[in-house]
Amino acid sequence: MEFISRSPEQTRRLGMRFGALLQVGDLICLAGDLGSGKTTFVQGIASGWGSLDQVTSPTFVLVNVYRGGDGRRLYHLDAYRLSNAAQAVDLDLDAMLESGPLVVEWADHVREALPHEHLWVDMRWISENQRDLVFRGYGERHQNLLAAIRKQIFGVR
Secondary structure, eight states, X not given: OEEEEOSHHHHHHHHHHHHHHOOTTOEEEEEEOTTSSHHHHHHHHHHHHTXXXXXXXXXXXXXXXXXXXXXXXEEEEEOTTOOSHHHHHHTXXXXXXXXXXXXXXXXXXXXXXSOSSEEEEEEEEEXXXXXXXXXXXXXXXXXXXXXXXXXXHHSOO
């Protein structure tokens, strides 16, 4: 599925739609250059998921944990500073996925460490206010997640 966002607000709203549907074990992988809208999209995901925490890029701390009601957790990993996939494995991605959804920025840096089942989002800067987002679902759960979003946005599965 491809989506052209025409503003940061539209990117956030799209993220909110995804966030509202996330479940424990869901993995959202974001790839794109600086300025392509990754953190803006994550802000929407966290909001739609139900977190009131401020969302910032965890570039220097690597992983942020956003709290939701009833002790729920949403994990946000920034792999930009990781040298290889082994460093991502050392962060215990499996434990994160067992207790909440995980969103990975710069996922292409650690692709080998990520589970096969995930939602992959390639993000590209087009202009000051436009971003191109291309979504691919791998595994039944993530294909269903993508189909649900497609239906919400376009009215078709």
